[in-house]
Amino acid sequence: MWKERLLGVGLAVCLLLLGVSVYAQMVRPTHPGTVWELSFIHVRPGMDTAYEKYLASDWRKEQETLKAAGIILSYKVIEAESHAPNDWDLMLMVEYKDLATREANADKADQMLEKLFGGDEKVMQGYKERSEIRDVLGTRLARELVLEPKK
Numbered sequence: 683m684w685k686e687r688l689l690g691v692g693l694a695v696c697l698l699l700l701g702v703s704v705y706a707q708m709v710r711p712t713h714p715g716t717v718w719e720l721s722f723i724h725v726r727p728g729m730d731t732a733y734e735k736y737l738a739s740d741w742r743k744e745q746e747t748l749k750a751a752g753i754i755l756s757y758k759v760i761e762a763e764s765h766a767p768n769d770w771d772l773m774l775m776v777e778y779k780d781l782a783t784r785e786a787n788a789d790k791a792d793q794m795l796e797k798l799f800g801g802d803e804k805v806m807q808g809y810k811e812r813s814e815i816r817d818v819l820g821t822r823l824a825r826e827l828v829l830e831p832k833k
Contacts, residue, residue: 718823
């Protein structure tokens with residue numbers, strides 16, 4: 683008889699704990715949003731106009747092509763004052779739906795850009811030319827944190 687009561691109390695406690703854990707999972711105050719690729723750029727002194735010309739032409743053309751194909755959602759350029767000689771002063775932001783979409787479309791994006799700019803050699807030449815006017819200090823992937831419960 684006491685074994686049955688003990689078993690019943692143990693079962694009740696387990697169900698209570700299970701219910702609490704499910705409730706805790708369901709009321710998270712935030713949820714993950716889109717994924718951003720952030721590139722931190724240091725434009726060399728006196729080369730602002732040259733790099734901005736590239737951004738407003740080829741880089742924008744590249745982003746618009748990827749956006750039209752549904753590979754990216756949006757893109758932005760953020761300008762900031764640098765606080766040290768090797769600090770970034772431009773941040774290029776590219777928004778993806780999620781990491782899976784970004785990875786699944788990587789080959790497709792590469793093929794589109796090679797076609798858009800005339801092949802791999804021309805793309806590499808562009809990288810070389812831009813390396814004379816700016817330095818890429820780093821690239822990060824970040825996920826937006828939406829400050830509301832998931833619906």
